[in-house]
Amino acid sequence: MANDWLLLFPEKVRAMLQRLPLSLLTAVEEIRVREGRPLEINYSGKYHFLCGDGALTKHPEEAYRPDREDSHRLLDLISNHSLYTMEEELRKGFITIPGGHRIGLAGRTVLSGGGVEHLRDITGFNVRIAREVQGAADGILPYLLDKGGQRFMHTLILSPPQHGKTTLLRDLARQISTGGQGKPEGRRPGLKVGIVDERSEIAGSRRGIPAFDIGPRTDVLDGCPKAEGMMMMIRSLSPDVLVADEIGRPEDAEAVTEALHAGITVLATAHGKEVSELVRRPGLGGLLENKMFERYVILHRSESGLSFRILDSQNRRLVVSPERIGGDAYA
Template sequence: MKMNWLELFPEPIKSLLEQLPSSMLDRLEEVRIREGRPLEINAAGDHHFVTPGGKLTYRVEDSYKPAREDSHRLLDRISNHSLYTMEEELRKGFITIPGGHRIGLAGRTVLSGGKVEHLRDISGFNVRIAKEIHGASDEILPHLLDRKEKRMKHTLILSPPQHGKTTLIRDMARQISNGSYGNTTVKWPGMKVGIIDERSEIAGSIRGVPSFDVGSRTDVMDGCPKAEGMMMMIRSMSPEVLLVDEIGRSEDAEAITEALHAGISVIATAHGSSVDELSQRPALAALMENQMFEVYVILNRVEGHLNFRILDRQQRSIQLSLPNQKGVDVYG
């Protein structure tokens, strides 16, 4: 069962959020709590502060300002009153809770040997609300099909943070696994899909069971580092398609190369706004230089709608959503 994200918040923050218009709650992506500073929400790129009466405002002086007690209560709820059991999450600076909701943390770092050991005096929270949108990949999936070989093309999806990458690949997993391929008449059977879900955001697994609909033939490796998880999935579950979110390390690139050489289609995401930009990152440069990906999808969200460009292996344009089209509705 998915967690109702509103239940995460302590009073009075929960009551303030419940007073927001339902249209705003449906589009809500982030709730930012900063001790002593305005309570802020982000809905499809539109930022507001929240007043003590549950109204929206842009005025700092009219906003509700969470107190230290609010921070402590929220931290207790996030950690289930056992913060010491979450040392690894605190080292990374975020916690993922049931339902795939990810909570970024800010505070004072404690160092050991020059590296971050954990966080303390946590006073900043960014609650990112995970959304499930069936059909989010309808317009993009047809361009990822190798109709001759009846397989998915090796694909890298690029965008800046919070432009819908995770929502997109969650829907791709569902469709590919179930044998539906977006806006096409293709009648292929569903494929075996493996998701490497290091941050528990794609499938939102609870005790190993996905809380999101990721398809009938999908297996999830939850909470596992991407590189190790890809190799484990290949050895244990024989996937036809691997999906992995936010690659960026050299070991990620090595594992992807192994998967491609094993005949497995890989659909991965990475932060970036262009292929050239990724080529400047040492950990991923070899993947770009060797043209390991057959398709690049460049995402750009405008006013809540996901516009995209699709490039081939040589970075030539295949398809783009036109300016007079709304693109794909993606919030989150």
């Protein structure tokens, strides 16, 4: 079922969503449920509120307002009726479910030792819909290869949230693992890819089995912290290319450095609008100053769609694409 994520929602909310046109339903990126406040949906970079009859409006006073029963039912469904088994997710403020969909949570924090122990009185949900877009990397992949077209360069993809980083990363992993097309003598061979999927969003694994097509030569460490997972991959799974999403901590940088020194290509993402912003971050500044990455892919989203810029290790612009890439998929 293409829109099986609808089953996450309480019956009343699900019925409203199912009244949306199919074209719009398949483009939905976020659904925000806030108890006692207007029900909101985001798609293609736009937002609307949802009325009780399934109509869209820009006026919040016209929208359906989820009640306490809706909140409790939604929390019950996304936790598979076992909220107590998700204490770690509640501490982090999000739950990732099979299919790579991530639900951000808002409510009252319970503190312990100066840190967040878990969330209670959860009344806000941001359901982020993950979608597979094969071909999203077509226009970018050639610029990440060396002159011989055989070696992938160490690459960092950056953008603000909701600009397509994970969607692009997933398709790059698939294409690198599968190999290039063309005549046998000139065909780029598939490589061993290792994905450290801390939030279960890249592969969307369920019981260790990826829900998305990530290529025939790809291994996944699901739900594993990035730094620890990268070191595990290096020691035991011998990847040619190591993939990780949203790096930024000092321990992530140490693991990336270890991989580069081991001769493994690193393909990662980070939050940011420009490379210059990352230099000031303790976890990433050293990697950039030492020019560890050979390519930077910067994604930008506007009403006309997604575009990208590609820079080399010297921050020199290689290409700018105003064209839309990867459709309206969200990551």
